[in-house]
Amino acid sequence: MNATPKEPAARHPIRIVSRRTGISQELLRAWERRYEVVTPHRTKTGRRLYSDEDVRRLRLLADVVEGGRRISDVASLSVQELIGLKEEDARAARPGLPQDPAPSSDEDHIEEALALIRAFDQEGLRGLLERTTLELTRPRMREAFLVPLIRRIGSEWAEGTLRIAHEHMATAVIRAFLTAIPGRTGSVEGAPLAIIAAPAGQQHELGALLAMATIIEAGWRALYLGPDLPAEEIAAAVKSRDASVVALSLVFPAGDPGVVHEIRRLRDLLGEDVTILLGGSAASMYQRVADETGARMTLDLGSLVQELGSAQD
Incomplete structure (x- = not known):
């Protein structure tokens, strides 16, 4: 039978x-x-x-x-x-073979977001961000929408196409969206903790917020401290929470001697047991101090995830 x-x-x-x-x-x-x-x-x-x-x-x-x-x-x-x-x-998709044009939906989302930012349409931008969570997978939303959008906001702000008020409004909406991710995904009890911040002199926080979301999605707990924070304050949080990783977002200005000093000071305060990760659009300008202090470079979100894996080994 x-x-x-x-x-x-x-x-x-x-x-x-x-x-x-x-x-x-x-x-x-x-x-x-x-x-x-x-x-x-x-x-x-x-x-x-x-x-x-x-x-x-x-x-x-x-x-x-x-x-x-x-x-x-x-x-x-x-x-x-x-x-x-x-x-x-x-x-x-193999190299050398003709390919169809890439779908335009990601670029359409970016252009729509920028139009809403220029119009100071906070509710419209919030609705677009929520809509993308239903239309795109999480990695695609991050890599094909949020990363290029944040870069465009930064470049248009630097060129004067976007006003400071535009950038601040966009930051507030994207901050609220990204900081809601821990509640959506839940945290893993006993998972290692990473602390995310932008050091003193670094005012822009969208890159740090995106790093926070990526760290959470990688299965870590994350404590976000915000921008423009002195090394002493970051170190105090690390020691208080016994964090194993500090991720610093470096955006603007690039190659700032004051930021170099802050990275050196943070390493002095933390010793060698805590992993320091340097990321953001200006991170490559700090390669020398990274080599000097043993900090690890994460020039994209994929390398950030890889370095988190290495920090757990």
Whole structure:
């Protein structure tokens, strides 16, 4: 007598699935609601639990969407069809082969955001940011939307295209959006702690906020201290909370001797046991002091995640 095949065990809560697939919890719920991409098991208390097959399917969906496909076009495909589509897209993207133009949606989002900033439309900008959490996977939202948007805000401010008031309004809205991420993702009990700040003389904080969001998504706890903070204050927080990593955001001005002094002073105060990470658009201008103090350079968010992994080894 043949045994009835068992259904795959549903054992993964939505927080774990989000981390494994790179799909934010909000986006995952939206995909389930609109496209029925998976049907998680519900516990008596209403918690979603996902099987290994669910996770595999969601990871494939995230991959093909990351490659430029619309979720509405691929949501009904089987796992085998998704694998075939992913392989087809990978072959088409190999160097030397003609490629279709990249989707314009990311650039459209950026231009829409800049138009809202120029119009001082705080509510419109807030709504756009929330909309992107439903339309884009978390890595794509960060890399293809937030990073270039923050760079454009900085460059247009430096060129005088955006006023200081524009930059401050945008910072306030993006700060509120990014600082809400810990509540959305939850924190892992017992995870290592990183402290994020911009040192004295560095007034711009969007890069630091983006680093904070990336650190949280990498499974760490994060304490954000803000911009323009003296080395003594950063060190006091590190020692009080027993943090293992300090991430410093360096944006403007670039190559500032005062910032060089602050980095040296921070290393003197912390000793050699705490990892110091230097990131931001001006970080490469501080390579000499990084070499001198043993600080690690994180010139993009991918290298930030890699350095966090090294700090745990």
